[in-house]
Amino acid sequence: MEGKGSVSRSERRAKRWKKYYKRQRELHRQIGDAGKDILQSRNFRYTREHIQHGNMTVNNHCMNVARYSLAWSQKLHINCNRRELIRGALLHDYFLYDWHDEDYIKPHKLHGFYHPGRALRNADREYQLTDRERDIIKKHMWPLTIVPPMCREGWIVTMADKWCSMMETLRIHRGHGALIEKLRDYRAEERE
Numbered sequence: 001m002e003g004k005g006s007v008s009r010s011e012r013r014a015k016r017w018k019k020y021y022k023r024q025r026e027l028h029r030q031i032g033d034a035g036k037d038i039l040q041s042r043n044f045r046y047t048r049e050h051i052q053h054g055n056m057t058v059n060n061h062c063m064n065v066a067r068y069s070l071a072w073s074q075k076l077h078i079n080c081n082r083r084e085l086i087r088g089a090l091l092h093d094y095f096l097y098d099w100h101d102e103d104y105i106k107p108h109k110l111h112g113f114y115h116p117g118r119a120l121r122n123a124d125r126e127y128q129l130t131d132r133e134r135d136i137i138k139k140h141m142w143p144l145t146i147v148p149p150m151c152r153e154g155w156i157v158t159m160a161d162k163w164c165s166m167m168e169t170l171r172i173h174r175g176h177g178a179l180i181e182k183l184r185d186y187r188a189e190e191r192e
């Protein structure tokens with residue numbers, strides 16, 4: 001039986017969810033405004049076909065890193081350039097291959113060391129990057145990259161990336177990778 005107290009509890013819960021969704025919508029709006037050209041590009045959409053961690057695609061991972069970076073910078077009132085923060089986060093893993101593929105490039109086992117450089121080269125080819133955006137992409141794997149980020153935006157993305165990677169590896173954050181893997185198998189079967 002639902003008493004007066006439980007009704008108000010569920011109302012409070014509904015209010016919290018409403019606030020949460022409103023906040024998420026606002027974060028997505030800001031990401032969309034700052035990274036419209038990236039989000040609409042063919043290559044960025046292509047990252048939906050690549051798995052990052054667990055069953056999360058590279059595309060979902062980059063969106064999550066951008067969302068967390070932006071949310072943390074606002075929550076902690078960090079004075080930084082939010083446009084560069086978002087664009088750097090969206091492009092930080094722009095390496096454009098599936099690092100789980102066995103026969104891709106010889107040093108794929110050293111993907112952790114090599115992919116920031118490759119992401120930077122790919123992003124540089126398509127976008128007019130600022131020095132901050134370059135720093136974010138190039139150093140996001142610190143301490144693997146030895147030289148640490150030289151700007152606040154770089155530190156935020158580095159931390160958000162580690163957090164998201166851990167949540168994805170532990171499958172606390174889940175993506176649609178399984179569906180993509182099935183689609184890939186289906187395509188391979190069709191080619192045979």
Ligand SMILES: [Fe+2]
Binds near residue numbers: 092093115116140141
């Ligand atoms: Fe990365």
Ligand SMILES: [Fe+2]
Binds near residue numbers: 061065092093161
């Ligand atoms: Fe990443």
